[in-house]
Amino acid sequence: METSKTPDYKSIFEGFNGIGVTMESGIPISFNLQSRLENGKTIVSYVHRNGTAESVGINVNDELISLNGYRINNNIDELSEQLGNPSELDVVISRNGLIYNLKGKHQNVPEYKWSLNFRGKAISSEYWKQNNEDLQHWLRITQ
Numbered sequence: 001m002e003t004s005k006t007p008d009y010k011s012i013f014e015g016f017n018g019i020g021v022t023m024e025s026g027i028p029i030s031f032n033l034q035s036r037l038e039n040g041k042t043i044v045s046y047v048h049r050n051g052t053a054e055s056v057g058i059n060v061n062d063e064l065i066s067l068n069g070y071r072i073n074n075n076i077d078e079l080s081e082q083l084g085n086p087s088e089l090d091v092v093i094s095r096n097g098l099i100y101n102l103k104g105k106h107q108n109v110p111e112y113k114w115s116l117n118f119r120g121k122a123i124s125s126e127y128w129k130q131n132n133e134d135l136q137h138w139l140r141i142t143q
Contacts, residue, residue, distance in 0.1 A: 009021045009023070009114055010023075013116070018118060018119050018120040018123070018127065019116055019117070019118060020116070020117040020118075020119065021114065021115070021116060021117070022114070022115045022117060023112060023113070023114050023115075024112070024113045028111055029077075029080065029081070029085045029106055030051070030052065030077050030106075030109070031051065031052045031053045031056075031058075031076050031077055031080065031106075032047070032048035032050075032051020032052050032053050032054070032107070032109050033046060033047050033048065033051065033052075033053035033058060033076070034046040035064060035074055035076070036074065037073075037074045041063045042063060042064040042065075042072050042073060042074045042075075042076070043061060043062070043063055043064075044058055044059065044060050044061060044062045044063075044064060045060065046060065047059065047060055048109060050107065050109060051107055051109045052089070052104070052105075052106045052107045052109075054107075055104050055105070055107045056089060056091055056102045056103070056104035057100075057102045057104070058091065058093060058102065059095065061095075062093045062094065062095050063093060063094040063095075064076055064091065064093055065092040065093060065094060065099075066091070066092040067079050067080060067083070067089065067090070067091055068083055068086055068088075068089065068090050069090070070083065080106075085106065087105055087106070088103070088105065089102075089103065089104050089105060089106065090102075090103055091103075091104075
């Protein structure tokens with residue numbers, strides 16, 4: 001079954017002796033977007049689904065102009081932090097040559113960091129040779 005949910009990595013790797021899984025999570029205050037500087041303008045290149053940028057109404061290719069009255073220079077997350085991560089957001093953008101004033105609030109989007117820890121037998125190359133078939137199947141790599 002295909003799904004967009006995060007896999008349970010711990011149960012996936014527990015069958016491989018010597019591989020541990022660690023997960024760290026947090027909820028950073030972020031606009032959940034990526035932008036780039038283009039000819040002195042901050043242009044949105046990616047908007048995370050269900051994040052602050054989407055809830056406020058920011059779209060890909062919008063030019064970010066200001067946040068709560070302060071000029072954005074490809075630094076919207078840093079600027080928000082400098083302003084004390086205000087609960088009320090007032091973002092001015094340019095879209096297709098028109099100026100828009102967007103209002104909203106920060107949305108909490110969890111951030112996960114996964115890491116694999118190798119110990120014991122899993123450190124040796126022999127382990128990987130012996131378990132290659134299972135690992136290849138899990139990774140869905142065909143040879």
